[in-house]
Amino acid sequence: MAIEAAHASPPPSLHRAVKLVQRNILAYKHYWIALVSGFFEPVFYLAAVGFGVGRYVESVPYAGTTLDYASFLAPGMLAASTLNGAIFDGFFGPFFKLNWMKTYDGIVTTPMSIPDIALGEVLWALIRGTIYGTGFLIVMTALGLVHSPWGALALPAIMLSGGALSAGAMILTGVTKEIASLEKVMTLVVFPLFLFSGTFFPVSLYPEYLRPVVQATPLYHSASLLRALTTGEVGLGTLWHVVYLVAMLVIASIVATRLIRRRLIS
């Protein structure tokens, strides 16, 4: 037991984690179409729901006043795009590498440690999420949906959100083994999160007793943070979202690393 405990490896090295990012870039050279497609999904939602359905919604109550629907929805979709990236790169990718392709089994025979690998995957997810987020932010700006100079901070907020959600997604990797669980996670976790986290409509529409539940979800904090920045309704409450996401990034990374270690090192 004492010996097993000693195996708890040192903290990740950024230098080594970056190698995993390089590996993913190399792999994605072969699937660049998949890389590009991730950008369009939130844009499609914004177009269909924001400008389609939005035409029938006069305005949405927000921060004591009201907001036109597209301006309300766009930061929600921005948050959702970081969730998308997190699920792809924090869950699907590592899931297949761990369970099917045995990629990590090979990598851990090199000086790369499991924390290095976990950090590498989170970094990669974060980079990809940031690229999507930036693209979407440009679209939003062009459409006049960014209403405040605070919007410039949306970029680091996207990175934070992408990192936190990816680390959360890595926990899913650590607890799933079968292909069937991918579908379960999508329908029971990801989709409800996407729909009900204050992304499409404000939390104030929920009955009183449901609000704390919604307000506990990571995507709620991510969407609220981004919305505060793009509308300029920044307050002390905004800081709470940041704290939540930073805590999630740290805690989820540690938990995910432990779970994945248990699967790789036996």
Added chain:
Amino acid sequence: MTPSASSGSDALIVASGLSKRFESLIAVDGVEFEVRRGEVFGFLGPNGAGKTSTMRMIGCTSPRTSGELRVMGMDPATHASEIKARLGVVPQADNLDIELTVRENLEMYARYFDVPRDTAAERIDELIDFVQLRDKATSKVDPLSGGMKRRLTIARALVNRPDLILLDEPTTGLDPQARHLVWERLYRLKQSGVTLVITTHYMDEAEQLCDRLVVMDKAKIVAEGSPRQLIERYSTREVLELRLTDPARKKLAASLDGLAERAEWLPDRVLLYTPSGDTALASIHERGIETDSALVRRATLEDVFLTITGRSLIE
């Protein structure tokens, strides 16, 4: 504070009382061995004997449950990265990066090992030739044949110029040409001073390659020595293999005295362990026993293996 090389002696791996337990199952039970610098050291043993479990502990991908283990003077529990930096690993099951091409696999592993780019490019070229995969260099890994994947895995294990290579059944599933190619390559590595630890189910492979080996059975080491020593200790110089009709079999059983040191009665054959097969065969004919067929051969490691670990499949 990094303990350097080995502590005075020439031992690259030292294990004593080394054990591995998976919940209630004991996979490795207090084994003791030493692998010396520059030698080829073999682990033989039936399925489930604990060979892979031992190799994974050496390779720092499986923490030991108890006992002592030093690899290049360092403890895998505390110096995994340092040990792994000087190790090459060919695992029992291929785990190549199937999203990358042959060359990219080697390039990425060179990076994991921090091999400088220029050095890596040159070395990778050499390695691709070394395992004869030149015309597959830009192919993805998935469509490669099993043997090609195995060769790529071997090349991958060499990308960091390791001092010690762990090969878990490196030639399982290879055709004879590919096996001979691998043997020849492994021999060249040995010549260049690399230490090799190998597991195999091919006794001819072990006999050819290994300077010393251990036989594991049911989580324990049950025999140790050079192939020659083991044959001398556990077998006779020669083996006489006979195929007999039922009556002849009975007759032989009745007048076995003095014919051989040991006889083994298999359903289809009788094996007589004897210093001289020809002499034994002559006496059998003298005793008026008809043989359907008779073959005199030198005892091999396979005889030793079967003697030690038994012929039945006990799972």
